[in-house]
Amino acid sequence: MIDQPPLGPADLSTLERIACELATEAGRLIVEERPRHVDVAATKSTGTDVVTVMDQRSEELLRTRLEELRPQDGLLGEEGGSKESSSGITWVVDPIDGTVNYLYDIPAYAVSVAACVGDVSVAGAWHTVAGAVINPVTGELFHARQGGGAFLRRGEELTLLNVSGQRDLALSLLGTGFGYAAQKRREQISVVAAIIGEVRDIRRIGSAALDLCSVAAGRLDVYYESGLNAWDQAAGQLIVTEAGGVVRGRHGAPAGKELVIAGPDPLVTDLAALIDA
Template sequence: MSVVNHLPVDVDPADLEHVARHVAVLAGRLIVDERPVDLGVAQTKSSRTDIVTEMDSRSEQLLRAELARLRPDDGVLGEEGTSHSGSSGITWVVDPIDGTVNYLYEIPAYAVSVAACVGDLADPERLVPVAGAVFNPVTRELFHAYAGGGARLSVGEHERRLEVSAQTDPALALLGTGFGYDSAKRARQAALLTDVISQVRDVRRIGSAALDLCSIAAGRLDVYYESGLNPWDRAAGQLIVAEAGGVVRGIDAEPTSDLVVAGPQVLVEQLAAWVLPARTWIDPAREA
């Protein structure tokens, strides 16, 4: 059944995409225009390297306030705040700065990610995105899509449709991936990568899952995998990939925090065949 069929009858996904674009750009401008000169780490989360800056918090506050103004009956799930359900059947999944370490170091590869989803907020892994936007405020690139409407990249007044790579040969594929904040998990991920890297053209680690997925949609990367992505890391990006003609899967079918593999179907199937047998790189308690 089409994702659109799960939408409330009075909701147009194109309208949700418009809202996603608006709030993503608003927050993106905030984190660039109002970045403190002496920006530092405000707090940490899962480890000393999993950081939050004051601008992460300010960006999420802005996103929540603007969404409450425009869509007061919707729910919100954000990285830096508590979630709340709404009465409309729509939940906004937001990442106020995806790529916070890049942001801290002024590496221009970070983004605001905003997605409108359907599903039960009590099971956030299973929320299904129906509209979304990812905005890189440094390059001013706005990636956006809605279910059934295709994916596009807008820069100022210029807009173009996105399509995933046509590459089918893994040996010629540029692979994207990422690493977790926990040092033991990074070591396992690196060990797997040593097996994979010889089977592809080369590997890129950008540092923002949202931008990795958008790079897949734009054909800048051929295929991508990562473990440990939360719903706010991937919701908008996975829709943009799907609307650009790509496939996004997990260990069994749908992507989850355990695994995301994205790209053209042929490459996704090949990459999954490489990484799935070695499941201990995802979780050492798993059976291979």
């Protein structure tokens, strides 16, 4: 990975625009060309961790368009797309985040596109400079660039995002998610059991990217999950931080596969104390 030269406001704006355009394009594909019965093309970590044909088509669209627009940039995609960067920028993409929701036609899935600098294979060694997440069913496009704030676009309406003003964990709506391996789920549910009496309620939506955007929009007060990969969180974590929130991992480390906690700083601090205990 080469060193990234400083990015100016115009560079960041361009990267944000491309992220929005490609997320929207891929989102249109997976909705408009979704077959009546979605076929499972493969499985990953377990038999319940599925890949659909549309996951593969969406990632191929993103890869092809990035080759056209940013041929020197790298790529890291959930479905295996990978390319080394010669520019210092790597695009981290999730072609369908919430694939099981997509499989069952539950309208809570997303396309996530993020421009990152640093070594995306190492937690804490990279950061996102621009990103977009779209729920293509609702048409809600969440996007941000470093230092530029976070926004939600619905058609022609543009809304500046801010995390929740809630500061009391006991009054907070908490979001989380679960992995696919049975033992991992058992471990995760034990954490839920320890937390559920300490918060207002818990939601499990099924898309980490949308969960992070919900935190940025104040729809969830705080969120945590373990087992996330870079493509699950790359765009969403920038959107949270640009909306005034913080994103951290276990024991104050950078967010990574072991743990992601996102929300207003006081809630993240209090929730981390419960999870890290």
